[in-house]
Amino acid sequence: MKVAVLTGGGDCPGLNAVIRAIVRRASEHGFEMMGLRDGWKGLLDDNHFRLTRETTSGILHRGGTILGTSRVNPFKVENGLERVKRAIERNGIHAVIAIGGEGTLSAATRMSEEGVRIVGVPKTIDNDLNGTDFTFGFDTAVGIATEAVDRLHSTAESHKRVIVCEVMGRHVGWIATYAGIAGGADVILVPEIPADLEAVAQHLQRRNAGGRTFSIVVVAEGTRIKMSAEQGEQLITSGALDEAGRPRLGGVGNIVAQEIERRTGFETRVSVLGHIQRGGAPTAHDRVLATRFGVHACDMVARGEFGRMASLRGNEIVSERLSEATRELKRVPKEFFEVAQVFFG
Numbered sequence: 001m002k003v004a005v006l007t008g009g010g011d012c013p014g015l016n017a018v019i020r021a022i023v024r025r026a027s028e029h030g031f032e033m034m035g036l037r038d039g040w041k042g043l044l045d046d047n048h049f050r051l052t053r054e055t056t057s058g059i060l061h062r063g064g065t066i067l068g069t070s071r072v073n074p075f076k077v078e079n080g081l082e083r084v085k086r087a088i089e090r091n092g093i094h095a096v097i098a099i100g101g102e103g104t105l106s107a108a109t110r111m112s113e114e115g116v117r118i119v120g121v122p123k124t125i126d127n128d129l130n131g132t133d134f135t136f137g138f139d140t141a142v143g144i145a146t147e148a149v150d151r152l153h154s155t156a157e158s159h160k161r162v163i164v165c166e167v168m169g170r171h172v173g174w175i176a177t178y179a180g181i182a183g184g185a186d187v188i189l190v191p192e193i194p195a196d197l198e199a200v201a202q203h204l205q206r207r208n209a210g211g212r213t214f215s216i217v218v219v220a221e222g223t224r225i226k227m228s229a230e231q232g233e234q235l236i237t238s239g240a241l242d243e244a245g246r247p248r249l250g251g252v253g254n255i256v257a258q259e260i261e262r263r264t265g266f267e268t269r270v271s272v273l274g275h276i277q278r279g280g281a282p283t284a285h286d287r288v289l290a291t292r293f294g295v296h297a298c299d300m301v302a303r304g305e306f307g308r309m310a311s312l313r314g315n316e317i318v319s320e321r322l323s324e325a326t327r328e329l330k331r332v333p334k335e336f337f338e339v340a341q342v343f344f345g
């Protein structure tokens with residue numbers, strides 16, 4: 001039985017660990033494995049190669065994806081579905097394992113409704129996918145962001161500055177909340193709560209009056225800023241669109257820093273972590289989660305559990321409906337964020 005694997009969307013620490021786990025388990029099931037290059041493009045363009053124990057050895061700890069990735073959505077390409085179906089038939093592919101985030105798994109859900117045999121694996125550093133408690137890649141991103149916040153503390157303290165650290169996460173504040181709590185941030189701004197920069201400035205002034213001469217502000221890239229009554233809330237984007245046609249986020253840290261300095265007079269600097277959060281070796285936690293997802297996904301193919309994805313519930317790996325992943329964004333719950341707020345003193 002031939003099974004194809006693809007990785008779609010942004011690269012993410014742990015993708016190679018999933019691929020390796022799938023291939024290793026596949027050999028026990030007697031599957032022939034095929035790697036599709038650059039996400040769905042691999043099927044659209046019939047671009048693939050054989051995955052074997054040899055071609056997937058030594059990749060467990062490596063960041064990125066040996067398959068390559070893209071945000072190409074077959075449903076936004078002319079005759080995309082037909083081209084995918086034709087490639088599947090021509091190559092005798094029994095099933096596809098799609099490893100990806102919101103874009104990849106929503107395409108996988110539609111594809112499965114169109115009769116393609118698909119199993120999903122949820123990935124994203126943002127941890128915004130519904131239907132699973134955590135995604136792999138998130139722990140690595142949080143570790144990198146936490147280390148950055150620790151390092152920024154040294155300079156903030158020595159120079160008596162405010163330092164704003166902008167982290168990724170798209171429209172949710174998981175990375176910001178985790179790295180903020182772990183790094184002891186004095187303010188955390190997340191997309192779940194529009195930011196009132198006057199309130200932030202007053203808070204920093206109170207801290208300063210209380211003898212705390214420096215502050216660290218962690219801001220998630222998707223945080224909306226409360227403007228005037230007429231302007232409402234503003235999402236800061238670079239103005240450009242990504243491959244999937246979504247606005248590219250980034251830049252909110254600069255606005256937050258400028259506004260803090262203007263309102264308080266405190267010297268304020270900004271550090272944007274960007275893709276550093278996504279690159280390099282996955283943490284041990286992410287390698288283990290990715291490996292468990294890969295083995296489970298392969299077993300799902302063997303059991304014929306299509307239209308579903310591997311998912312983490314508590315400490316169990318279970319199968320969840322693919323459509324659950326993108327039914328809604330998994331936001332940071334209010335009660336969770338309230339723990340972070342205890343330390344905004």
Ligand code: F6P
Pocket residue numbers: 010101124125126168169170221242248249278
């Ligand atoms: O979804 C992962 C992510 O890193 C987001 O946190 C971020 O907004 C986006 O991808 C950046 O994507 P790109 O690599 O296209 O700049």
